[in-house]
Amino acid sequence: MIYLDNAATSLQKPEEVRLAVADAILTMGNPGRGIYGASLDAARMIYDTRSLVSRLFHAKNPDQVAFTANSTESLNLAVEGIIRPGDHVITTMMEHNSVLRPLYRMEDKGAELTILPADKDGCIRWEELETAVKSNTRAVICTHASNLTGNVNDLGTIGRICNKHGILFILDASQTAGVFDIDMEGMGIDVVCFTGHKGLLGPQGTGGICVREGVDIQPLIVGGSGTQSFLKTQPEQMPERLEAGTLNCHGIAGLHAALLYIDRTGIEFIRKREQLLMRRFYEGVKDIPGVSVYGDFSRKSLDERAPVVALNIGDLDSGRVADELAVSYDIYARAGAHCAPLMHQALGTAKQGAVRFSMSHFNTEEEIDQAVKAVRELGRWGQEIL
Incomplete structure (x- = not known):
């Protein structure tokens, strides 16, 4: 078999990923739900994985990394948690439906949407971005690389334009996380949405969102957080604000092993x-x-x-x-x-x-x-x- 569908999901994983998942299933408890060894071990692994993700994206604070099931969930979280009726959003023809469909739904709720055109080679002219900015523009949401053509966008240019106009830059890193360097601080990125099962070489059912400090995202779902149980609302602090319920610790253990492999390999x-x-x-x-x-x-x-x-x-x-x-x-x-x-x-x-x-x-x-x-x-x- 010759497998050439890695843009959908990576099939060949580092051996340590398989071993980490198997070990986690047998040994890990629920992080934040106990003070016994199995729970504490899971909590340490979760935090270590946040730290690895934070370092991967050159973010300042590991607590700003929240785990999800995939990029789709992360992008829905970013779009619905940031965009409000009356806001204007700019995106591109390069986008996956994980970006487009949440934006269309927000358009139905009263948001404005501008989609930058692509040429016959699938490229975006980023000088058109500035002309698309309005007084009510809230965010630019775009992919780092097209999952169809492989064309890569210049994140530094997009980040500079967003910073100049005081608008948020939300990045879909589904096709590039683990393969291309993504520097949130240096490139002016406010939110990175990523999945674990492609270039990050982790298990399916893993992913997350990395949020610059000071950017507030309303929770998509609310529920148990393991802390502040008497609050009627989801806790304000990250990452609990965006993580309700039990995490996929077994999958995240595999992602942890995959991130260590990427760190060693380069x-x-x-x-x-x-x-x-x-x-x-x-x-x-x-x-x-x-x-x-x-x-x-x-x-x-x-x-x-x-x-x-x-x-x-x-x-x-x-x-x-x-x-x-x-x-x-x-x-x-x-x-x-x-x-x-x-x-x-x-x-x-x-x-x-x-x-x-x-x-x-x-x-x-x-x-x-x-x-x-x-x-x-x-x-x-x-x-x-x-």
């Missing part, structure tokens, strides 16, 4: 390795007759791309191509819309979808070459059919 090594594999695949498929590749692959962007290559073969339905890759070649990529409807509109692929190949540093050059060979053969097959 983000720069992981990124460069994945980009090398991405470029090898792109160079192998870009000139195959009948193959269309989507996104910005200009010389400048090649070193600043997420490890994603999306393509189509002629007019063949992307699902048909992905099925053939799986059945005939044992290669697993993803087809369809990828929960990015506006980006498909920009690329002109709304009807056909696209076949997405997304690399992990655990992949090998031989696997990439096998995938290129398969696309070449399917290209000939597609020409025969059409």
